[in-house]
Amino acid sequence: MDLVPQETRLIKRTFWLINHRWIAIGAVILFTILAKKVIKVEIQDVALYCVSGLLVIENLLALFILKKIIKRNPVNLNNSVKKVIHFQIFADLIALTVLLHYSGGIGNPFFTVYIFHLVIASILLSELETYVLTTFALLLFGLVVYLEYTGIIEHYCLCREGYTHQSLYQEGTYVFRTYSSFAITSFILVYLASSIGKRLRNQENSLSRAIEKLQKQDAIKNEYVLRVTHDIKGNLAAIQTNLAVLTNKIVGSLDEKQEEFLNRAYQRTIKLTNFVKNLLRLTNMRLKEEFDKEAFSINDVVIKSVNAVETNAIDKSIKLEYYIDDSVDNIIGNLLSIEEVITNLILNSIKYTPEKGDVTIRTQNLKNQVLVEIEDNGVGIPKEEHEKVFDEFFRGSNVKHIKEDSTGIGLSLVKTIINRNNGKIWIESEEGKGSIFRFTLPKNPPDNN
Amino acid sequence: MEKKKILIVDDDKDLTIAIQAILENKNYNVVTAINKTEGWEKLKSEKPDLTILDVMMDTSHEGFDMAREIKKDESFKDMPILMLTSISDVTGVNFRAAASDPDWLPADEYIDKPVEPEELLEQVEKLLTNQE
Numbered sequence: 001m002d003l004v005p006q007e008t009r010l011i012k013r014t015f016w017l018i019n020h021r022w023i024a025i026g027a028v029i030l031f032t033i034l035a036k037k038v039i040k041v042e043i044q045d046v047a048l049y050c051v052s053g054l055l056v057i058e059n060l061l062a063l064f065i066l067k068k069i070i071k072r073n074p075v076n077l078n079n080s081v082k083k084v085i086h087f088q089i090f091a092d093l094i095a096l097t098v099l100l101h102y103s104g105g106i107g108n109p110f111f112t113v114y115i116f117h118l119v120i121a122s123i124l125l126s127e128l129e130t131y132v133l134t135t136f137a138l139l140l141f142g143l144v145v146y147l148e149y150t151g152i153i154e155h156y157c158l159c160r161e162g163y164t165h166q167s168l169y170q171e172g173t174y175v176f177r178t179y180s181s182f183a184i185t186s187f188i189l190v191y192l193a194s195s196i197g198k199r200l201r202n203q204e205n206s207l208s209r210a211i212e213k214l215q216k217q218d219a220i221k222n223e224y225v226l227r228v229t230h231d232i233k234g235n236l237a238a239i240q241t242n243l244a245v246l247t248n249k250i251v252g253s254l255d256e257k258q259e260e261f262l263n264r265a266y267q268r269t270i271k272l273t274n275f276v277k278n279l280l281r282l283t284n285m286r287l288k289e290e291f292d293k294e295a296f297s298i299n300d301v302v303i304k305s306v307n308a309v310e311t312n313a314i315d316k317s318i319k320l321e322y323y324i325d326d327s328v329d330n331i332i333g334n335l336l337s338i339e340e341v342i343t344n345l346i347l348n349s350i351k352y353t354p355e356k357g358d359v360t361i362r363t364q365n366l367k368n369q370v371l372v373e374i375e376d377n378g379v380g381i382p383k384e385e386h387e388k389v390f391d392e393f394f395r396g397s398n399v400k401h402i403k404e405d406s407t408g409i410g411l412s413l414v415k416t417i418i419n420r421n422n423g424k425i426w427i428e429s430e431e432g433k434g435s436i437f438r439f440t441l442p443k444n445p446p447d448n449n
Numbered sequence: 450m451e452k453k454k455i456l457i458v459d460d461d462k463d464l465t466i467a468i469q470a471i472l473e474n475k476n477y478n479v480v481t482a483i484n485k486t487e488g489w490e491k492l493k494s495e496k497p498d499l500t501i502l503d504v505m506m507d508t509s510h511e512g513f514d515m516a517r518e519i520k521k522d523e524s525f526k527d528m529p530i531l532m533l534t535s536i537s538d539v540t541g542v543n544f545r546a547a548a549s550d551p552d553w554l555p556a557d558e559y560i561d562k563p564v565e566p567e568e569l570l571e572q573v574e575k576l577l578t579n580q581e
Contacts, residue, residue: 233562234461234562236563237461237464237562237563237564238461238463238464238467238563239463239563240563241464241467241468241562241563241564241565242463242464242466242467244467244471244563244564244565244566245467245470245471245566248471248566250470250471250474250566251470251474273563
């Protein structure tokens with residue numbers, strides 16, 4: 001779930017309100033035309049078009065003010081946006097009342113349209129504000145009904161041409177019954193809608209708070225891992241260098257047994273150091289908020305990486321080849337980390353490919369992205385493990401016993417880097433036949449990584 | 450031929466003693482210091498041909514600070530500096546790539562910890578040869 005601040009939510013809903021008002025204005029005009037031309041109802045169309053025109057002005061005004069508020073971005077954005085909402089809903093209620101007056105008053109069943117406004121207010125505003133608004137709406141409607149009933153203002157009948165005028169608006173019992181039941185219904189509806197709205201808002205807020213807390217805790221954990229691994233690495237560096245002094249016979253010769261045991265310790269220290277180094281890189285990558293970006297050629301990076309690991313392939317008599325697509329454009333990204341990805345993936349393929357196997361790297365130009373694939377005919381990965389390949393500390397069930405020096409972090413680091421560069425990585429593999437790692441990177445990534 | 454003198458400035462004594470052994474085995478004369486202050490004292494009294502500096506000592510950039518001071522000092526600015534670092538893992542900075550900017554990183558070469566004897570000797574020899 002995205003973390004949407006309350007203010008953003010309010011602004012989004014205000015735009016939603018404005019957009020829906022256009023639909024409402026359209027509906028009023030359409031109904032007026034329909035009533036006048038098709039059903040042949042005696043309707044005050046000029047007055048209704050005028051009110052529609054005023055609604056258009058209201059909507060444009062609200063849009064203009066809202067955009068201005070967002071542009072200025074003052075501290076109390078929330079209050080300014082709320083004022084715009086208040087203005088709109090009050091203006092809507094007045095417009096609706098005028099529309100109803102010109103289209104039959106209490107005799108027009110569309111007076112229930114007030115309910116839409118009350119529901120919208122329940123969602124957007126506080127409980128108190130909603131009750132004030134409901135009272136205002138009922139007073140407005142009540143005033144028109146009363147003035148029409150007493151004959152102070154004219155009643156416009158919603159009758160078909162040639163039919164006798166209905167006089168329901170003058171029947172006291174009917175008017176009272178209809179009005180009071182509508183008022184009670186309105187208040188109950190507002191009560192229900194507000195309490196549901198309030199509950200949802202609270203849930204949404206506590207969810208956002210929980211997510212925020214989790215993210216903070218995750219950052220604290222990562223920093224902790226960073227410190228601990230850094231300390232471990234410092235000690236390991238001293239151990240490894242001291243062991244190197246012994247195994248390189250710098251301070252004197254060793255007998256066969258001594259050399260064998262020391263070499264074991266030395267090799268395991270190297271393995272542990274590499275593990276800690278990778279863990280540090282991974283944690284660091286996750287903690288770092290910004291990445292230096294530059295434009296570079298992915299083809300050049302592939303060639304450079306292949307050259308860097310060529311000896312590893314030669315040692316196993318593996319045929320290491322690359323096919324680059326000359327049309328591949330430069331991309332914008334973090335050069336060093338992407339170089340690390342390609343080198344890691346090639347080394348990974350070499351590691352899990354038996355002697356005299358093949359490892360092939362290809363690049364391809366896509367529309368807004370570049371594609372890089374690293375293919376081998378090595379041991380492959382069982383299908384059910386494809387999704388887990390990029391998990392931290394994961395090692396394929398079919399290679400656990402083959403290779404002792406894998407840390408289970410390399411591919412996790414690769415995926416983190418690709419994600420940080422706004423790319424995607426996936427795998428295609430069949431056990432015993434080989435694997436293809438494919439990743440895409442955008443040519444022009446968005447700035448907000 | 451006179452033995453070349455190398456100063457090691459590092460607060461990790463266990464690491465220093467190992468590096469000292471590697472260098473002495475190749476007939477270098479080695480002096481050590483555990484921080485910047487002692488480093489400067491030894492620089493002045495011993496006048497080494499090369500200094501090996503750890504980046505992180507009392508502060509995370511003490512080695513860098515000292516390297517900058519050395520490069521500004523008339524009597525020592527031509528002495529090569531080899532920087533020892535494991536800081537690249539923390540900062541994500543690739544020191545080798547950034548080494549082309551001498552104002553920012555004033556050392557002549559960088560090697561990552563842990564120190565491999567072969568790599569260390571190769572760098573030391575290269576720096577001393579360049580100096581001649």
